[in-house]
Amino acid sequence: MTAAAPQHPLDPTIRPITGPDEVELFNQLPYPFNHEIADDLRTGRRRPEWLWVALHEGRTVARAGWWCRSGDEQPFLFDILDCAEGHGVTGRQLLRTALAAVVTKDAKPPQYVRLVPGDWREDPAARPGIDTLIALVEGEGARPFVERLRFQWTPGTPLATPDPRLTLRAVADREELVGLMTEVLDGTLDAHSHRDLQTMTPRRAAEEQYRDELEKYATPRDWWRVAVLPDGEPVGFVIAAKNSYHAIIAYIGVRPAHRGHGYIDALLAEGTRILAGAGVPRIRATTDLGNTPMAAAFSRAGYANFQREIHFDWS
Template sequence: MPVAPQELTVRPLTGPDELGLFCRLSYVLDHELADDLATGRRRPDWMWVALHGERVVGRASWWTSTDGGDPLALDFFDLDDTLPAQERQEIGVRLLETATAAVIPAGAQRPEYGRFIPPDWREDAAAREVVESRMRVMEQTGARMLVERLRLEWREGTPVPQDSGRLVFRPVTGREDLVALMTPVMEGTLDAHGQADMATGIGARKAAEKHYDEEFAGFKTPQEWWRIAELPSGEPVGFVVPARNNYHPIIAYIGVLPAHRGNGYIDDILAEGTRVLAATGVDRIRAATDLGNVPMAKSFERLGYVNFERAFDMVWD
């Protein structure tokens, strides 16, 4: 039976005790929700449901990295896929617009929307409809596609790459040490988020500082894990940031300076970041790279990383 607009209730959760209600629809990150609520990375008033009677026909939630922070990402947006496409679209738009108006202050930049998707989603008709139905709702509310990314994983038991001896690695000594090298890497970057920052006209230095302050500065794992790669002469070649975020050990960022691209150093630098994390006894290392960044994707593949998933990010200008 069609869901009439007047019969639809759109509201936030009243508290953590309604998590079961929120989980009547499913997504690959459901297992993180309880801990996110407990640690303040998620709040009940950021978690919204669309209800037809007692039936959950849509849900959305924002996330932040630290307790008390502003919403940084819209990372849950699900619809009842048994409903006809047009109904889903109408429910999705109403849910998203109602929840956004309540959660995001008027005039503030809307956080980007990101979703994890199967690696073969284009070839699987059912998966494709799920993905594209979410995209259509976002587009109707003014969002546009920014990037599709490969999500990659190094798994315990995969050979740990050996040091080729071509480069010398040293720990990063502080913010300026890394930002100074990130700045030239931003010029001509293949990373869509980096390109988007550069397109605002803030310049490579400010783009590097923004990336450092918004992501790297929040890592609680030792900065001594971060590595600068140099030639035996001491000339810097690139860097890698192995870390652990709130959920996984990760290769957070990797870069080769423009003057040294094309020499295969990316494999040496990625290998060092992998060695740093593997030495801590982790059972997996997560990473991601844009679908269009073919050199980086091939490097991950050569070093034994598996493409287990994809993701896409959409933004509101």
């Protein structure tokens, strides 16, 4: 048997963390999710074997981390990748090693998602580091998928008055909501929905989103609202909820036949009103950069575009 080559003293040590006691080691590089890591480990949304570090002289110079939804057995998102300046080669080694260990052989890696400043392309302080991370994931076969706008509403922001044309009521049941979700996929501007529709029917796409996302929210179902005309015909719906971190507008849609009449504003105002009434400290929402009508609706409702997400997919 050939003996393993001895490690050079300057070579990085690349390994997963051993457990919650090494969260501080993992968090030596800054990122907005750092304050969530310990709780994510406790609740099973992250696992030590999914949190990798590259150490140089005892200091973390690169790291990679994966996240899952509660109850998942495999990682759902690759959402942490950081590399200290001057350690790009180590970052590449780390990513390649961690991907091979975390992702099941022959499986497609989870989508990579990175939070970035809204003006990251024009920001001389942010751009070089983000470009480094993009080069790392593209070097392992990832390609740009979509860029999304992140919005936030805070208490004290004025709420729109209810639209007198509409009545807002609770969603009747799963069947009603899945039916409405199926309809609003017609003409959708959402990149993830477009991708789903390449391989499945609108009905199946709606059912899977309901099962994999909406059904998992523990917040009250009577927060889910349908807007109806005086004759009872639904024009659209809004799903207000709390995920594991924030109050959110989880889903909002207008039926194709009723678009262009300003109903989206009434739906968004209702979802915002429900969450504001629950006393939440903030409300978060996201939409694709290309979905300009939805972005405009968030802006009209007083939501501030405070950040972006860039998504990369493996083919």
